[in-house]
Amino acid sequence: MDNMLDKLKVLSDAAKYDVSCATSGVNRQNSGKIGSASSMGICHSWSSDGRCISLLKVLFTNKCVYDCQYCVNRRTADVQRASFEPEELADLVIEFYRRNYIEGLFLSSAVEVSPDYTTERIIRAIRILREIHGFAGYIHAKIVPGVSPELVNQVGLLADRLSINIELPTTKSLELLAPQKKMAAIVTPMKQITETILDRRQLSGVSYGNGGGYGNGSDYGAAYSSANSKGSYGGFTNLSDNGFLIRETGDEFPQGLKQQIQSRSGYKEKFAPAGQSTQMIIGATPESDRRIIKTSESLYKTFKMKRVYFSAYIPVGNVASGLLPSAMTAVPLRRENRLYQADWLMRFYKFTADEIIDEANPFLDLEVDPKMSWALRNLKHFPMEINKVSYEELLRIPGVGTTSAMRIIRQRRLSTIKFDDLKKLGVVVKRAQYFLTCCGKYYGGVAQDPFLIRQKLLPPENQMSMFSETMPTRTVGNRNLENPQSVVDANGNLQIGDGGRHG
Amino acid sequence: MEIFKLETVVAMVDYIYDGTFEGLLTCVHTNYYGERANGIYPEADYQVSILTEFYKIVTDEEKAHAVYSGIRTKISEEALERVYRVHLSSHKEKENIILSYLRLGFKKGGCISSMHAHPVVLAMQDLDRKVSFEKVRLLGLVRFSEINGVLFCSIEPDHDVLELMADHFADRYKNEAFTIFDKRRKKAIFCHAGKWYIAAVDPEIIPDFEKEERFYQDLWKVYFENIAIKERTNPRCQKRCMPVRYWKNLTEIGIMETK
Ligand code: SF4
Numbered sequence: 043m044d045n046m047l048d049k050l051k052v053l054s055d056a057a058k059y060d061v062s063c064a065t066s067g068v069n070r071q072n073s074g075k076i077g078s079a080s081s082m083g084i085c086h087s088w089s090s091d092g093r094c095i096s097l098l099k100v101l102f103t104n105k106c107v108y109d110c111q112y113c114v115n116r117r118t119a120d121v122q123r124a125s126f127e128p129e130e131l132a133d134l135v136i137e138f139y140r141r142n143y144i145e146g147l148f149l150s151s152a153v154e155v156s157p158d159y160t161t162e163r164i165i166r167a168i169r170i171l172r173e174i175h176g177f178a179g180y181i182h183a184k185i186v187p188g189v190s191p192e193l194v195n196q197v198g199l200l201a202d203r204l205s206i207n208i209e210l211p212t213t214k215s216l217e218l219l220a221p222q223k224k225m226a227a228i229v230t231p232m233k234q235i236t237e238t239i240l241d242r243r244q245l246s247g248v249s250y251g252n253g254g255g256y257g258n259g260s261d262y263g264a265a266y267s268s269a270n271s272k273g274s275y276g277g278f279t280n281l282s283d284n285g286f287l288i289r290e291t292g293d294e295f296p297q298g299l300k301q302q303i304q305s306r307s308g309y310k311e312k313f314a315p316a317g318q319s320t321q322m323i324i325g326a327t328p329e330s331d332r333r334i335i336k337t338s339e340s341l342y343k344t345f346k347m348k349r350v351y352f353s354a355y356i357p358v359g360n361v362a363s364g365l366l367p368s369a370m371t372a373v374p375l376r377r378e379n380r381l382y383q384a385d386w387l388m389r390f391y392k393f394t395a396d397e398i399i400d401e402a403n404p405f406l407d408l409e410v411d412p413k414m415s416w417a418l419r420n421l422k423h424f425p426m427e428i429n430k431v432s433y434e435e436l437l438r439i440p441g442v443g444t445t446s447a448m449r450i451i452r453q454r455r456l457s458t459i460k461f462d463d464l465k466k467l468g469v470v471v472k473r474a475q476y477f478l479t480c481c482g483k484y485y486g487g488v489a490q491d492p493f494l495i496r497q498k499l500l501p502p503e504n505q506m507s508m509f510s511e512t513m514p515t516r517t518v519g520n521r522n523l524e525n526p527q528s529v530v531d532a533n534g535n536l537q538i539g540d541g542g543r544h545g
Numbered sequence: 546m547e548i549f550k551l552e553t554v555v556a557m558v559d560y561i562y563d564g565t566f567e568g569l570l571t572c573v574h575t576n577y578y579g580e581r582a583n584g585i586y587p588e589a590d591y592q593v594s595i596l597t598e599f600y601k602i603v604t605d606e607e608k609a610h611a612v613y614s615g616i617r618t619k620i621s622e623e624a625l626e627r628v629y630r631v632h633l634s635s636h637k638e639k640e641n642i643i644l645s646y647l648r649l650g651f652k653k654g655g656c657i658s659s660m661h662a663h664p665v666v667l668a669m670q671d672l673d674r675k676v677s678f679e680k681v682r683l684l685g686l687v688r689f690s691e692i693n694g695v696l697f698c699s700i701e702p703d704h705d706v707l708e709l710m711a712d713h714f715a716d717r718y719k720n721e722a723f724t725i726f727d728k729r730r731k732k733a734i735f736c737h738a739g740k741w742y743i744a745a746v747d748p749e750i751i752p753d754f755e756k757e758e759r760f761y762q763d764l765w766k767v768y769f770e771n772i773a774i775k776e777r778t779n780p781r782c783q784k785r786c787m788p789v790r791y792w793k794n795l796t797e798i799g800i801m802e803t804k
Contacts, residue, residue, distance in 0.1 A: 046764065047763065047764060047767055050764055050767055050768055050771075051767050051771055054767075054768050054771040054772050055771045055772075057772075058771070058772050058773070058774055059774070071716055072716045072717055072719050075719075075720050076717070076718060076719075076720060076721070077717060078713075078716055078717045080684075080713075082681065084681070084684050084685040085682075085685045085786070086685040086686070087685070087686070087769065087787065087795065087797055088782075088783045088786040088787040089769060089770075089772050089773035089783065090770075090773040090778055090779070090780060090783055091773045091774045091775070091777040091778055091779055091782075091783075092777070092779035092780075092781070092782025092783045092785075092786065093772075093773070093774075093777075094786065095769070095772060096685075098768065099772060134764070137761050138761070138764075138765065140689065140691070140696060140718070140721065141688060141689045141690065141691070141696070141761060141765070141796075142685075142687050142688060142689050142698070142714075143688065143765050143768075143796070143797075145685070179717075356774065356776045356777075373776050373777065375777065449659075449661045452659040452661070453659060453660070453661050453662055455659070456656065456659060456660060459662070463662040466661060466662045466667050467661050467662060468661075
């Protein structure tokens, strides 16, 4: 296949199931010839499925020697095959980038010939980008399981972010569905990446957790405020001019407004400065939400992952194997959404996996979000007095997000907060009212009873059915069934009752 | 918008000014050292009424500088930046919101940034957020086309965010020559080798770049259509993230409409 248009069609189509499109986690001025990276994560477009398009997400090749059952590119699948040449891919990235179509490249690949062969081709493409084109933009490169450590190292020195997909939550499922992929082959490079990053941090005197922790500037919310304070404006109108020239570069303006984003010498000296992420397929195998969340918690802890992405399984027309849900099975979008919410609670609200989901109820409540669900199970902690409790406690109140909690803390120093102020502070009062008091008064209007509060929270049609004994607990009305990307965009901007900035 | 009016109206005097940031700061200066303003409006939009007198405030660099550094030292750097960005918003009462904010700030000092529940602070915060948000959004949503080695694009932002976008692209494309044209306000950023200026522009001189360079535009459209997962189609979400009013300047959308 020679035609670029056809190649791009095949290789983007094959890459679309990879969820990550984030460019967050690294700030870099143009230290090469073209390109920069912004930790606020710039979205360039949104495709018709509502997902943000930030990176050119393509496979280097979809010619695969493996036969993972859940994958459209598996060896036995009957699909068109194509491969890029390293040079032509590099050109494509630069030309797209110059037109501001994209923020960078997300390069993944099937396993052509062998993991090492494939990775060497990938390295060639990104080396051309970095070294010949002087590209200083964002590159996310996929590590193929089983690749040799020297190659992982080389990719890490060229790319901003690395990822190896864990694919499935348990070794058993992996063995069943992706027999050629061994858990060890996945985990070994993950470990190598984590260790290399930690080593380099120590060498450069930066302790982990200082700029490395997840949630540190890596979400859209935080990015938002830094965008506010970056102040990239030019300066005073040139009054002496005839009115033609309005402003120009670096017009006299105070230093503070010209805060330079950290620039590094050389376009990129660090090993994977944006860290590593991974992805898990949801709904292809029978694991419970608890299993999935526990697995992702340990991935965060063990490998200091920046993100663990979930991807709702979309049937690939491979029912013959009998191992996978049939093509008629609905894509578990809501479940995926709830998992992202749970993930968010772990990353930004200091919830543990065990708090979010216990053994007794191993699946997430599909009717209310995990934070609300936790609050309803733990009414003993509520109502909390908004004028007294700590920041951490405020974060436990449904409808209070990180932004609104911060505002409450600051506002409290100046004056007592009244119930009417809550909305202005960004609290989603509709949800929060059952869990707080203001100056000792409770405004919820119903008793502190999980059932009664749940009644109030659900839309009318569900309230009716709540009384019906026959209603299965996990039935969901079709309300708000959004693409999870609308709730969690690729930059991890998710809103669980955080009316702070976006709601 | 009662709250943004003066607490005690001495005389009903409106100020009109040239619409520049310095002009606005001059108005603030006059408000403190001359007669207090009932309202401040750009001259271009002002509706003369028989009930209200108005003064035309002439922009004065020195007075503007005095207010400028006053905001910085007596309130905060943050407040100064905020005032600047709010001034770029297209809100009809932005000058009066800014004036109320500065009055409050000169009284209370730097702590106004924590007074989130105060209606004036809230209004400022809100406008600031809108302007900043649109800027960030547009950093992603502009599409350049290449003509003879120069990159061109058009935008039609709700707020006057053009200059807020300049440094980002000047750095990113430091070896390129490019122009970002604000069709609505008839001005453009001209940037070459990392240096930029903004100038008023006659729309006539902007080339019709939409028809150029089919090759990359087609590749981009193909990518755009292929990357969507059809089982997850969600146009509502797409439109919420990327409002339709921006679509006419997006390369990738064209083909979908004409198909
Ligand atoms: S290795 Fe497995 S998941 Fe990757 S492309 Fe090949 S078949 Fe698909």
